[in-house]
Amino acid sequence: MHLALKALLTMIRKIHSLIVLLFWAVAVSTASAQSPLQPESPIRPDSPIRPGDRIAIVGNTFADQLRIHGYLETMLLQRWPDNPVSIRNLGWGGDMLNARDRPTNFPAEEETLSAHRTDVIIACFGMGESFAGEEGVQSFQAAVDAWIKSLEGKTYNGKSQVRLVLVSPIANEPLGKLTPRHEQRDREISAYSQAMSEVAIAAQVPFVDLYQTSRYLMDEPIGPNFTTNGIHLNSYGYWAMSHYLFRDLVRDDPAAVQPPWQILIDAADLTTQARGVDISDAARTEAGIKFRATELIAPTLPPPTSDDLPPQLHHLRDSMTITNLPPGIYELTVDDVSVATASHDDWARGVTIDASPAHQEAEAFRRAVNDKNLQFTYSWKALNQVHIVGERKKSPSGRALPAEVIEFNQLAQKRDAKLRDGIERQTRNWRVTRIH
Known part of the structure; x- marks a missing residue:
């Protein structure tokens, strides 16, 4: 019975992942049908990232390492050359929502967000928190909800409330002896990703599900490894994940998915x-x-x-x-x-x-x-x-x-x-x- 249930859950997960990637394929086909010489379609007001946005990235090691690979930022900069975005990466290895220690006299995050005149914050959390196990999911949900509420009314750009985007952790890649608790860890990460999704939906905050995308890609036997230890992406992993993250960040602008x-x-x-x-x-x-x-x-x-x-x-x-x-x-x-x-x-x-x-x-x-x-x-x-x-x-x-x-x-x-x-x-x- 246990094996049958496990097989059913695996099949459901793969079907969900396939649906996610099919959505991207449809978006690419839609963009393909539009000539690059035609005027761009209007940006929907609820698009996660818009032309000219001043963006701050916060979060854990995934967020921190985006800055040294540069794929996501390069794609965003190239997307709107006439009105490019500006990005500051405030990621810090090991950060969690309720554990973001800084050295004495370190500048407050609000100071940096205000100095950058931030329009939108991209937040990457959930990986460090997932080590608390499934019993810590409710606490994590409460922390995500409290963080969203703490930013209500904040106008770092001096004119409008800061917008938010939540990004899930990636899946746990099976790497043999390097990942001895792979199945358990993957279940835990999945639970935290789902918890973040539920809070985002309730708060009407855009959510990027990198867990399902990475899980689907990691199940493919062809190609190099995505991570160095199961949870930290290597350079190839950042190249691949940045493409999908980019497409979700501009998903409400069909012309942007070129x-x-x-x-x-x-x-x-x-x-x-x-x-x-x-x-x-x-x-x-x-x-x-x-x-x-x-x-x-x-x-x-x-x-x-x-x-x-x-x-x-x-x-x-x-x-x-x-x-x-x-x-x-x-x-x-x-x-x-x-x-x-x-x-x-x-x-x-x-x-x-x-x-x-x-x-x-x-x-x-x-x-x-x-x-x-x-x-x-x-x-x-x-x-x-x-x-x-x-x-x-x-x-x-x-x-x-x-x-x-x-x-x-x-x-x-x-x-x-x-x-x-x-x-x-x-x-x-x-x-x-x-x-x-």
Whole structure:
């Protein structure tokens, strides 16, 4: 009886997860049907994230580590280049709603939220609290409810009440000996995610369910691990989860869920179709074809792994398909930069494109996002607290620290302003040449 019930619950969980991912697929299809050249649809007033929002991220290790990977922030910045968001990450490893200890004389969170003129807070909690077991769920629900109520009437931007978004913890990834209590821990995390969802629904606060999404992806045997120890995402995990978190944050704006680049070319008659780029001047060459591609949207950031991805994530990558090429091996170059090499059969099936000059510029932009976050961290969470409140407070370096903190904050603001320029979209020369 126990095994039958367990099998039924597992089936229900997978069906729910599939429904969640199908919703995203429908959203992508809806966005695909809209030409990037058409005006964007109006932003619904209840959209979790809106153009120009000043965002603060608070929470546990998941929140804290978002700042050093930069995928989510890069996607949000690229989404509205004419009115970009601005983000400050206040995450702190190990934070829980009722346990957020800070060093002596550390600035109050409200001060930082006000200084940033925060419009919306993205809160990531539940993982640390889940270690209290299922008997701690009710206390956690009460803490989430109390936290939401504590922010009622707060106007950090000086004009409107701060908006909230709640983000669940991820599932517990089964990693053999690294996760000896996997099933129990996963049940506990699931219970805390569900508890957060119930409070969010009651309070009419947007809720992002990363538990169900990550559980579904972790059950797929193909692809690298998402975490280092079952609960802390690695760089690949942050790449994948950031895509789904982004899509939930802009879910009420169908035009915001822009699908990756997709280029389709028939080498026989040079007919073309494209999404994300505009193709022109297609022509044959002695050993292949050439054309010009004008970038309409920013390229998709490549995953930080060379391993095969699970099928559920293939739709997150830019690709090009060329049919009717004569047999042979063909190299793609973009502005004379080698991007991909594949056989005519592989090109006919579709080849991932994520090493073009535009992709390299997108990666450089992500590194700039990470650098901005580093400067802010130095200004907000100075690494050597002994110089602030400890025995070296009156030393030359201790006396110099306040001025240095101010300078780091100014550096963060300058880098933030530079990020508003976004990634320049260009027209580039693409060439596919037979090399064997």
